[in-house]
Amino acid sequence: MACLSIAEHLISRLVEVGIDAVFGVPGDFNLRLMDVLEKCVNAGADGDGPCHQALRWIGTCNELNAAHAADGYARMRGVGALVTTFGVGELSALNGIAGSCAERVPVIHVVGAPSLAAMGRRMLLHHTLPENILANSSNFRIFYEMSSRLCCDSAYLNKPASAAADIDRVIISALHKRQPVTIYLPQDIVDHPVPDAHAPLAPPDGSNLEITFFDSVAGGGRTMALVTARSDETSLTEATELAAMKINNAEKPVFIFDVGVHRFNLQSAVLRLLERCQIPFATHLMGKGVIGEDHPCYLGHYIGRLSETSVRQRVEDSDCLVVVGACLSDVNTGFFTSVEYSIEVHQGTMRVGKAWFTDVSEADALTRLTDLITPRHFDASRSFSRTSIASLGAEEDGETEGDTPLSNHHFYLNCRLPAGAVIVAETGTPMMALSHYRLPKGGSILMQPLWCSIAHPTHAPSAAGGGANDAASGGGCDHGESPRVFLFIGDGSLQVAAQELSTLVRCGLPVVVFVINNRGYTIERVVHPSGAHAAYNDVQNWDYCGLLSVFGGQRGVRVETLGQLREAMAAVVGGGCHVKGPMLVEVVIDQMDVPEGMMSALAEKAKMTMNNQTAQS
Numbered sequence: 065m066a067c068l069s070i071a072e073h074l075i076s077r078l079v080e081v082g083i084d085a086v087f088g089v090p091g092d093f094n095l096r097l098m099d100v101l102e103k104c105v106n107a108g109a110d111g112d113g114p115c116h117q118a119l120r121w122i123g124t125c126n127e128l129n130a131a132h133a134a135d136g137y138a139r140m141r142g143v144g145a146l147v148t149t150f151g152v153g154e155l156s157a158l159n160g161i162a163g164s165c166a167e168r169v170p171v172i173h174v175v176g177a178p179s180l181a182a183m184g185r186r187m188l189l190h191h192t193l194p195e196n197i198l199a200n201s202s203n204f205r206i207f208y209e210m211s212s213r214l215c216c217d218s219a220y221l222n223k224p225a226s227a228a229a230d231i232d233r234v235i236i237s238a239l240h241k242r243q244p245v246t247i248y249l250p251q252d253i254v255d256h257p258v259p260d261a262h263a264p265l266a267p268p269d270g271s272n273l274e275i276t277f278f279d280s281v282a283g284g285g286r287t288m289a290l291v292t293a294r295s296d297e298t299s300l301t302e303a304t305e306l307a308a309m310k311i312n313n314a315e316k317p318v319f320i321f322d323v324g325v326h327r328f329n330l331q332s333a334v335l336r337l338l339e340r341c342q343i344p345f346a347t348h349l350m351g352k353g354v355i356g357e358d359h360p361c362y363l364g365h366y367i368g369r370l371s372e373t374s375v376r377q378r379v380e381d382s383d384c385l386v387v388v389g390a391c392l393s394d395v396n397t398g399f400f401t402s403v404e405y406s407i408e409v410h411q412g413t414m415r416v417g418k419a420w421f422t423d424v425s426e427a428d429a430l431t432r433l434t435d436l437i438t439p440r441h442f443d444a445s446r447s448f449s450r451t452s453i454a455s456l457g458a459e460e461d462g463e464t465e466g467d468t469p470l471s472n473h474h475f476y477l478n479c480r481l482p483a484g485a486v487i488v489a490e491t492g493t494p495m496m497a498l499s500h501y502r503l504p505k506g507g508s509i510l511m512q513p514l515w516c517s518i519a520h521p522t523h524a525p526s527a528a529g530g531g532a533n534d535a536a537s538g539g540g541c542d543h544g545e546s547p548r549v550f551l552f553i554g555d556g557s558l559q560v561a562a563q564e565l566s567t568l569v570r571c572g573l574p575v576v577v578f579v580i581n582n583r584g585y586t587i588e589r590v591v592h593p594s595g596a597h598a599a600y601n602d603v604q605n606w607d608y609c610g611l612l613s614v615f616g617g618q619r620g621v622r623v624e625t626l627g628q629l630r631e632a633m634a635a636v637v638g639g640g641c642h643v644k645g646p647m648l649v650e651v652v653i654d655q656m657d658v659p660e661g662m663m664s665a666l667a668e669k670a671k672m673t674m675n676n677q678t679a680q681s
Contacts, residue, residue: 324389
């Protein structure tokens with residue numbers, strides 16, 4: 065068997081952990097790596113070369129877009145990867161990497177770095193900062209140190225002999241901690257041979273880590289990888305027995321599932337627990353959709369005082385509240401208005417009452433609790449999901465006159481999406497609106513409630529589209545498939561990175577893009593009333609319907625009334641996929657119209673801000 069180079073070893077590891085698409089932008093310090101990647105792309109398509117599987121390169125319009133696309137891909141497929149060049153390229157990507165860090169999304173950031181020879185001679189190179197104002201040499205570590213602060217692990221491959229081991233270590237860290245990592249690959253060691261590089265990826269000898277491969281949510285026979293730590297049997301037994309006793313003695317126990325259920329692939333374990341125990345559950349905002357919202361035990365969406373009354377009452381009346389995989393941020397908890405939990409299950413730790421237990425994995429804890437909790441009967445007719453929460457597109461034709469001007473309320477009630485839809489929601493009004501509607505059966509949602517970067521959703525469909533539709537570059541609707549990915553984005557957010565729509569066109573991805581045209585930054589207008597009509601909240605009113613045409617796609621459709629929306633929905637969803645590539649629907653809504661529930665949320669935030677300012681004065 066031929067000896068692999070360092071670059072080939074890195075690429076083969078990406079494929080091994082389930083990555084079939086790499087995002088990024090070429091630059092002079094990564095061009096040799098790009099050559100090797102191109103060779104792997106071509107050879108992998110024929111089942112040859114170091115990858116032995118199909119691998120795609122998806123070039124994005126800039127590095128920030130690549131980082132967000134890799135983040136979206138990782139949310140769908142478990143782990144993502146991007147390639148940038150040293151300095152100017154990697155720094156452009158850091159906003160996206162920071163979002164992955166904040167929301168526990170494993171992204172592998174490969175940076176093409178200057179050669180070891182140039183660094184050894186301390187040459188003053190382009191894309192670098194000088195050591196100091198009088199220096200005639202470059203600081204080659206400053207960008208690496210900046211990137212490393214946003215990652216759970218990093219490797220500067222400046223020692224070829226240990227490069228393969230460093231690559232494996234960093235990838236395992238990403239899979240274990242579910243956070244981004246950085247790998248610096250100098251130009252002059254790309255082709256350096258790696259002896260014995262064909263062994264499967266494995267945790268270090270003597271560690272308590274184990275790697276598991278499982279079927280990808282995207283299907284296609286692909287696998288995803290997850291690294292977990294084995295539980296300490298004593299801690300696991302003590303924690304779960306104490307927790308089970310509390311739950312069994314409770315009259316009204318309730319589970320709350322959050323984003324960790326998705327990040328650590330715990331959906332199957334949670335479903336087994338619910339099937340046996342029949343205990344009602346709610347989700348936090350970041351956990352929306354981690355368990356199907358048509359489940360008979362589903363109560364609804366809990367975000368503290370911002371919750372629907374029936375959900376809030378059921379959760380806060382519970383005498384044993386169990387949270388699994390929580391991220392307790394301000395937006396996720398209704399600005400810290402959630403109740404205190406009786407039991408918390410995290411990755412590696414578990415709290416029962418005031419007792420903390422370490423070395424307890426979430427998967428082991430859920431499995432053990434499934435056996436220990438006494439089954440109950442839950443009356444599904446009282447489920448919030450069956451009574452109070454509206455589904456997307458729940459309004460029947462004819463309920464409202466067709467010439468009614470569109471509002472957020474009417475738009476989402478008439479936005480009927482297919483089963484299995486993948487929804488990408490921008491941080492502003494779309495995210496707040498969609499959080500109050502039940503997802504389609506088998507549907508999922510990608511959003512960024514913690515980092516809240518408005519640039520994120522424009523690029524996520526490039527990744528989600530590839531995962532959901534298995535559309536390779538130049539693929540798309542060749543087999544007559546209907547769109548499964550739906551992007552909801554405001555006009556202000558779209559203008560941050562609208563050029564990434566060209567990637568959807570180039571890759572032929574059948575994504576439906578709903579552009580909410582409310583003439584600027586509506587959330588800022590509402591949260592800060594004195595600036596409601598200030599010029600700084602205005603954006604130029606583009607010809608949004610013409611955007612895809614600029615990039616070689618088809619012209620979009622503009623809708624201002626309910627009747628026009630129904631016609632558009634029939635064309636882009638009900639009519640199947642008639643064209644190859646994305647479709648755009650411009651939805652015109654008044655600039656001061658906000659989704660239901662948002663006003664109370666923003667009022668709560670304003671009140672909290674005022675209280676903080678008063679306390680500090």
